[in-house]
Amino acid sequence: MPEVLDVTTTLPTGFDEKLEAARAASIVLATVTTEQKNRALEAIAAAIETAAPEVVPANDLDLANGRENGLSAALQDRLRLDAARVTSLAAAVREIIGLVDPVGESIRGRNLPNGVRIDQVRVPFGVVGAIYEARPNVTVDIAALALKSGNAVVLRGGSAAENTNRVLVRVIQDALAASGLPAASVQTIDEFGRDGARRLMQARGAVDVLVPRGSAQLIETVVTESKVPVIETGAGVVHVFLDESANEQWAVDIVHNAKVQRPSVCNALETLLVHEAAAERLLGPVLERLAASGVTVHGDEATRALFPAAVPATEDDWATEYMSLDLAVRVVSDLDQAMEHIRRWSTHHTESIITNDLGNAERFLNEVDSAVVMVNASTRFTDGGEFGFGAEVGISTQKLHARGPMGLPELTSTKWLVRGSGQYRA
Amino acid sequence: MPEVLDVTTTLPTGFDEKLEAARAASIVLATVTTEQKNRALEAIAAAIETAAPEVVPANDLDLANGRENGLSAALQDRLRLDAARVTSLAAAVREIIGLVDPVGESIRGRNLPNGVRIDQVRVPFGVVGAIYEARPNVTVDIAALALKSGNAVVLRGGSAAENTNRVLVRVIQDALAASGLPAASVQTIDEFGRDGARRLMQARGAVDVLVPRGSAQLIETVVTESKVPVIETGAGVVHVFLDESANEQWAVDIVHNAKVQRPSVCNALETLLVHEAAAERLLGPVLERLAASGVTVHGDEATRALFPAAVPATEDDWATEYMSLDLAVRVVSDLDQAMEHIRRWSTHHTESIITNDLGNAERFLNEVDSAVVMVNASTRFTDGGEFGFGAEVGISTQKLHARGPMGLPELTSTKWLVRGSGQYRA
Structure with a gap:
């Protein structure tokens, strides 16, 4: 067995080591079956429900800090996770189980005149980064969407939701490990603060794509500062x-x-x-x-x-x-x-x-x-649910890669598979 | 008639005005027919052939400057345009006439349960920027590929090929105007030097996508400095x-x-x-x-x-x-x-x-x-021609938007068209 499978329970603490562990996890995730991914998602949904008595107090702490720091009422509402909302987080994960796995889908294919066969198929991006703020539901949503599409994910959820996200990520990691998938498939870098966000935006090569979610200002910062390719989910005038x-x-x-x-x-x-x-x-x-x-x-x-x-x-x-x-x-x-x-x-x-x-x-x-x-x-x-995508990754306002409501296929790249029998170019 | 049609013969000289003219031209190009684009491409091919007695001396001047500045033999060879190579430039344009126009191609479409019809179709990016060096053939190739896919293009071809590119761009612009398309569909910003390249990389919003072609160092610079989304055509180890x-x-x-x-x-x-x-x-x-x-x-x-x-x-x-x-x-x-x-x-x-x-x-x-x-x-x-794409835009080594050999469809974005009869969301 390749050594990368050891990552199931390895959870590093350094920033660079986290990105390396994400890469190693992504190599495993790229080739696991849809059944394995769905089993892990069901384990995550169940674990989130079970963990409600731990999630809600952590969220109360974030809410108390938010009130102290003058967080707006709208952001406080986004931040809040009561028992009912924890249940709906788990329900959202179960909805993703029902979606078609985009990995392996054939997009184009043909036989070349010389007998070589070429096929373009969907593959995971690899490592997806997410930068967002005060939305613990995004932690669970983006983790589940990334997993279903075979990607590892590195989350920067912002200080306002730090306690909630820490519990959610640990619950997800434990469920992953119990399902035999790498715990490092879902990681947070919240403990590195703003510096972590900055390093994530610089991590071209280590992170394949970055998805910012939140205020226009946050998205603008990521779009202009990131050296990692960004999928922009922008404002709507x-x-x-x-x-x-x-x-x-x-x-x-x-x-x-x-x-x-x-x-x-x-x-x-x-x-x-x-x-x-x-x-x-x-x-x-x-x-x-x-x-x-x-x-x-x-x-x-x-x-x-x-x-x-x-x-x-x-x-x-x-x-x-x-x-x-x-x-x-x-x-x-x-x-x-x-x-x-x-x-x-x-x-x-x-x-x-x-x-x-x-x-x-x-x-x-x-x-x-x-x-x-x-x-x-x-x-x-204009909505992934209304368009029939089941779940929505966001609505892209850029022209590269994805435009408009994004579903799971938009969280994949492609790869050309070429099968020959000794052919070379004349 | 909308005022944007006036751009047929308007050719501004300021940097910002050039980008504005490119945007105005792109609005016209987005809706012209394939026949109109093909007629313009034929006019460009013919004009390039006719202009050989002007192109070759301009190229000789660039070559003389190159020798003086110690340009490597390999780059001098890339830079060289003799009469035979001018003919093959024109032939390359004519090959693009024969390619299928990607604009308007339906990618997905369905009727929603409420009777609303949604269709995802290919549309041009709008304004494509190209940064390359010492390759006058890229000037003609990228201009023709951009036009066929309905895009305006802003070219930064580098100082080593400046005289050659200036003549080529003028010849292309005259042929465009004679065909009734905006001359500003193809523009160079070479006269702004390195500062022009820097400003092009900052022009997020004004330029929709940037395509660097050339050395690993040039591509690395564009990829790390650009705020405009980049399609990376990288090195091959x-x-x-x-x-x-x-x-x-x-x-x-x-x-x-x-x-x-x-x-x-x-x-x-x-x-x-x-x-x-x-x-x-x-x-x-x-x-x-x-x-x-x-x-x-x-x-x-x-x-x-x-x-x-x-x-x-x-x-x-x-x-x-x-x-x-x-x-x-x-x-x-x-x-x-x-x-x-x-x-x-x-x-x-x-x-x-x-x-x-x-x-x-x-x-x-x-x-x-x-x-x-x-x-x-x-x-x-691994080649667009071998894969059956006809002409090749380059080979993408990034995972976003395009991966591997790129054809004309990779020079387009998409748009969702939604047709209803009074529906609103419940």
């Missing part, structure tokens, strides 16, 4: 454009749903653009429905003329991802001005046009350069 | 392992082909590993055939005992991409030690095992973590 021919009921329902259903997420609507020839017909019903749900409208001059309750919008509003019950509204002269506004201010996450004009629908789909471009649908559909 | 059961004739032919046919390229063999139980049987015939072709063997002790003509190998040899008629040779105890050597020293480009043992072949394919892993075939097959 999301637009809906009500075209001249927009169906009134669709406009009212879709805008309300996109803004109000869950305003704190990245696929929620932030800026509404309205064709000037439809403004009088549509702005009243659309904005009154929003106002009834407590939405504050930040309008340009034309909007405020039609809807006096709006507060004045500035350029800052066009650039803002409110993540709250606020909405920027601008009246534009036509489709071209709407697309120009989107080109300038969008974060290229999701945009939707409400229209009955086929030509305008097709132009919007073709010309708007965002991860997801919609016609007559709510931007809230 | 390529291995062949002769297993205990290797067929002698296959071993002799494949090793000779992999080392000698074209030693200066990245898929050429650099280190030969031999199973100790096969060393006596195979090393004689394999190394004598190489010696007859002028190959210098750098061997470990066991190799030198069997082949005294070998010079002693040090650890440096295991790490070296010779790109010359030199070969490092090591005797290993078994498949595991061979794979351990590859894990430690390989650049993860291409490795091949010569064996008749099915179990060892499958272990090698599954456990070796390189872009291309082969059984009983020459490493020289």
Whole structure:
């Protein structure tokens, strides 16, 4: 047996040794069967449930520290793990058991004229790094997603959740070892603080890909400082454009749903653009429905003329991802001005046009350069679950490797397998 | 008409203005038809042929400067464009006309239960940056490949080829404008010198992806300094392992082909590993055939005992991409030690095992973590042309986005198109 199998119970404490152990674990994980990975995931789910009496007090400690350090109410809510939430963490792991294992999937293959056979198949990345903050659910999610796709993972979960994450990682490691998989498949580097995050971003070669999750500022830092390739899951300054021919009921329902259903997420609507020839017909019903749900409208001059309750919008509003019950509204002269506004201010996450004009629908789909471009649908559909991926790794706003909602296949690379019988090149 | 169409003949001179013009051009290129792109490529091919009397003297000037500045003979050869090479540049453009346009290709699509239709289609990246040195053929190749895949391109071709590239870019821009496409689809920033390269690497958002081509040092600089996502086309410290059961004739032919046919390229063999139980049987015939072709063997002790003509190998040899008629040779105890050597020293480009043992072949394919892993075939097959891609964008040694030989589809991103009829999320 190769010596790498010894890593099942080896758990180093130094930073470089942790990355080496992750690499060794990844070599094992790359070739284990789906059944073995699923058994380990079931063991992890069960262990998390069993460990609730240990997880919740550790989380209480983090919450107490957070209150002392002035952590915002929203972040405190993200950080909180009560017994019910621990149960749903375990349920999320079990959902991943049911997903198709992407490793080994054939993408392309052919016989070359000389008889050589080539096949491109999915393989794990190897070692995935994750940098996030105050979200212990990400610890469990990303560990389970990485394992299912055959990757080892090195976690930097931030000081705010340090006690919770330490318990969760130990529980996961014990379950891995009990299942015969390397405990070092899932490791935290939280004990190295900010310096650990910095070293993780420098660890090109030792870490194959880095996934930041959290605030726009955290993602920006990782994207600009990392020498390891990054999958960017970015902010959503999301637009809906009500075209001249927009169906009134669709406009009212879709805008309300996109803004109000869950305003704190990245696929929620932030800026509404309205064709000037439809403004009088549509702005009243659309904005009154929003106002009834407590939405504050930040309008340009034309909007405020039609809807006096709006507060004045500035350029800052066009650039803002409110993540709250606020909405920027601008009246534009036509489709071209709407697309120009989107080109300038969008974060290229999701945009939707409400229209009955086929030509305008097709132009919007073709010309708007965002991860997801919609016609007559709510931007809230940009979601791995809604797209049928089962679980979601995040929503990529970059153009390299993955764009839009990511599933397990996006946590893999590929490899070409070439099978010959003595062929050489003429 | 949208104002972006005015870019057909606009050619700015400032750095930021060039990137803005590239973005505007990319918006046009993203929606032009394959026929329009092919007509422009034919115009470019014809214009390059016609311009030979202008290109060759500009190249002579670069060559004279190169000789004065002590440019190596190998780089001078890469730099040289005589009339015959200009003709083959045009021929390379015409080959790209024949390739399938990747833009618009459907990758996945389905109807969601609520009637919403989702489709993932290939779209151009937008603006591609290229940083390379002393290779005017790359100027034409990358411009043509970028255009065919709907991308604008910003070129930094280096001072050694500055005069040649200036003429080539102007010829391409004139042909683009004459074909009704934006001249700014292809631009050079050579006039900004090293500072231009530095600014290109910082231009996250303005440039969607950066492709470095050239020396290991140039690629390393781009990979570590760039804030723009990079597609790394890396060095090849390529291995062949002769297993205990290797067929002698296959071993002799494949090793000779992999080392000698074209030693200066990245898929050429650099280190030969031999199973100790096969060393006596195979090393004689394999190394004598190489010696007859002028190959210098750098061997470990066991190799030198069997082949005294070998010079002693040090650890440096295991790490070296010779790109010359030199070969490092090591005797290993078994498949595991061979794979351990590859894990430690390989650049993860291409490795091949010569064996008749099915179990060892499958272990090698599954456990070796390189872009291309082969059984009983020459490493020289790692090539876009050989794989049937028509033209090659390069060979990626990274795991994100593309791995191994890249064709036109690897110069695209994707976009999700969502078509609804008023649906919103429950």
